[in-house]
Amino acid sequence: MRRFAAVVTATTATLALSVAAHAQAPAGATQLTIATGESTLTYHLIHKMHKVSGTSKKVEGRAAITPDGKAQVMVRVPVESFDSDNSNRDAHMKESVEAARYPTVELKAVADGMAPPATFPSTVKKTWKVQLVFHGVKQLFDVPIDVTWKDANTAVAKADFHISLEGYKVERPSLLFVKVEDDLGLSANLVFKR
Amino acid sequence: MNWQDQGRVDIVARTMSPRFTHLSRAVAVGLALALVGAHAPAARAQSAETAQPADGTPAPSAPAPSAPAPSAPSGDLDFNFFEDKKDPNAELATKLKADALDRQVRARRKTLTAHQAFGITSYALLAVTLVLGTLNYYDKFGGGDYTGRYNAPHWAFSIGSSATFLTTGVLGLAAPQPYKKPLKADTAMFHKVMMGIATACFVANIILGPISSSREGKLDQRDFAGAHLGIGYGAFAAMTAGWMAFVVK
Numbered sequence: 001m002r003r004f005a006a007v008v009t010a011t012t013a014t015l016a017l018s019v020a021a022h023a024q025a026p027a028g029a030t031q032l033t034i035a036t037g038e039s040t041l042t043y044h045l046i047h048k049m050h051k052v053s054g055t056s057k058k059v060e061g062r063a064a065i066t067p068d069g070k071a072q073v074m075v076r077v078p079v080e081s082f083d084s085d086n087s088n089r090d091a092h093m094k095e096s097v098e099a100a101r102y103p104t105v106e107l108k109a110v111a112d113g114m115a116p117p118a119t120f121p122s123t124v125k126k127t128w129k130v131q132l133v134f135h136g137v138k139q140l141f142d143v144p145i146d147v148t149w150k151d152a153n154t155a156v157a158k159a160d161f162h163i164s165l166e167g168y169k170v171e172r173p174s175l176l177f178v179k180v181e182d183d184l185g186l187s188a189n190l191v192f193k194r
Numbered sequence: 195m196n197w198q199d200q201g202r203v204d205i206v207a208r209t210m211s212p213r214f215t216h217l218s219r220a221v222a223v224g225l226a227l228a229l230v231g232a233h234a235p236a237a238r239a240q241s242a243e244t245a246q247p248a249d250g251t252p253a254p255s256a257p258a259p260s261a262p263a264p265s266a267p268s269g270d271l272d273f274n275f276f277e278d279k280k281d282p283n284a285e286l287a288t289k290l291k292a293d294a295l296d297r298q299v300r301a302r303r304k305t306l307t308a309h310q311a312f313g314i315t316s317y318a319l320l321a322v323t324l325v326l327g328t329l330n331y332y333d334k335f336g337g338g339d340y341t342g343r344y345n346a347p348h349w350a351f352s353i354g355s356s357a358t359f360l361t362t363g364v365l366g367l368a369a370p371q372p373y374k375k376p377l378k379a380d381t382a383m384f385h386k387v388m389m390g391i392a393t394a395c396f397v398a399n400i401i402l403g404p405i406s407s408s409r410e411g412k413l414d415q416r417d418f419a420g421a422h423l424g425i426g427y428g429a430f431a432a433m434t435a436g437w438m439a440f441v442v443k
Contacts, residue, residue, distance in 0.1 A: 062275040074275040087375035088382035101292035
């Protein structure tokens with residue numbers, strides 16, 4: 001009887017812990033994976049003398065869409081992968097955002113009404129709840145995102161939004177004693193495949 | 195498990211009949227753990243919106259005015275599709291490496307700030323040197339009065355511009371490089387090439403200047419002086435191209 005009770009205790013605890021564990025993709029959800037190499041995340045920075053853009057093609061992530069249309073997306077990009085075609089500028093960027101301490105930019109997004117459409121191609125425009133973790137700081141945004149379903153297995157998400165460098169505790173880099181503007185534009189072009 | 199959750203376990207266990215002590219306690223433990231799991235995500239969502247960096251520095255709670263209006267925190271975002279395995283040793287190694295890099299980054303920033311300051315100073319001094327050198331050339335060989343009054347100031351500014359140019363170069367080369375840079379044909383490379391050409395011009399002129407002065411009264415002094423002047427303008431043009439590269443692109 002004691003052995004039976006111990007087994008039941010262990011089994012019940014294990015089941016409860018598995019329920020309490022971090023949520024993975026919801027049961028029955030359609031799962032899509034980002035096509036790394038086809039997807040990009042670009043930052044846009046303005047200095048008084050010129051504009052700078054850096055693009056990363058090492059975007060990885062997944063999306064899950066439940067049958068009732070609730071979508072969850074999680075994307076991660078290594079900070080060191082951003083390339084502005086200027087090695088000095090890229091190195092300065094890594095210094096400013098402390099790439100060694102905070103090696104990734106992480107983005108999570110959720111929205112309702114994102115069930116795959118009946119006909120293709122089709123574009124769904126929705127405002128998503130987005131959480132961006134960058135330089136160790138987490139902030140929430142409402143971002144309009146266009147999702148184009150090319151076919152039942154491929155969706156392309158495009159979004160543009162702006163963040164504040166100082167809001168993310170990033171020391172604004174300077175050139176010739178002039179600092180860049182605080183506003184950092186972000187453009188995402190994410191290709192999801194089933 | 196905190197004291198509140200332990201209390202829940204005890205309350206649930208005590209309300210059950212003693213006849214089911216063992217089995218009921220097992221179920222109570224499971225239910226309590228499930229309650230903990232359901233409570234934790236909501237607590238995480240309601241807690242600070244900011245993640246703590248490795249050094250524990252608190253992050254700001256309010257967004258900057260230019261950012262999009264943030265919405266209220268929500269447990270909807272409490273999911274993770276990446277199965278990262280946490281390794282305390284690896285995390286400690288990362289922190290130590292980041293701390294070491296931070297020190298190098300601070301040193302680099304200070305060095306490069308001084309590099310820019312000395313660079314601008316040497317550029318200005320070279321401009322004055324060129325003006326005085328041109329006036330000196332035309333005073334002697336261009337139909338001027340041959341007064342020699344620009345000679346000494348030209349010497350003084352040439353020494354000043356050479357010294358600050360040398361300091362600029364040393365600072366640029368000595369700056370630490372915490373994040374390695376791949377060799378690329380970009381503006382940074384162009385800057386280095388142009389400053390290399392300027393350096394060669396400075397060295398040539400440091401040699402030609404005294405030679406030209408020593409040819410006083412000789413027919414070829416004008417040729418040496420002309421070459422000296424041309425190389426001086428070459429140095430100025432190379433320096434101009436070198437810093438303009440960072441401005442234009």
